[in-house]
Amino acid sequence: AQSVTQPDIHITVSEGASLELRCNYSYGATPYLFWYVQSPGQGLQLLLKYFSGDTLVQGIKGFEAEFKRSQSSFNLRKPSVHWSDAAEYFCAVVYSGNTPLVFGKGTRLSVIA
């Protein structure tokens, strides 16, 4: 069965520091991968997605993610974090157009001055 693991429950970074949030997926087929962000009290918003092609994808708000098949990973990165990036981040995976997304348990990001 498809699954997603986000190993870090909570991460704290200083404003201006770089950020990397980890995501690992199971199963052997080529996945479709997504990162969503949930700001406090809000619904989920898509940051970026990977379907095929270039393994480095750019998203909104200055985020990027890199698909590494050899490591079954799709880690989210940002070179310089802003206080407004404090939120919960979810990685999600799907393997075909006829199955729903499977979400990871999320990583909560705190940003300190």
Next chain:
Amino acid sequence: DADVTQTPRNRITKTGKRIMLECSQTKGHDRMYWYRQDPGLGLRLIYYSFDVKDINKGEISDGYSVSRQAQAKFSLSLESAIPNQTALYFCATSDRPSGRGNYNEQFFGPGTRLTVL
């Protein structure tokens, strides 16, 4: 106006009561989903519907039922609410894949916070 709306936004109810959460969308999408979010557990799929005549159970459907009244409306019911159904509930929509090997993103509503006392 929001593309995916949920009503109510907040609801407090008592054990044993029947509750209906409603979701409407103006995106014209065929596919609709209900998730619940609990701290530390992420989003778990309750039910999903790929078109008006299609209803599928998700990971945690026990204690819930759904109705797809129209393409734009997808309701979630708790027939007899219990305290461990206290959670944040999200509705989402997506379009059908536009081609082989494609998959469209899901768009989420703002959520309904349900408390069962």
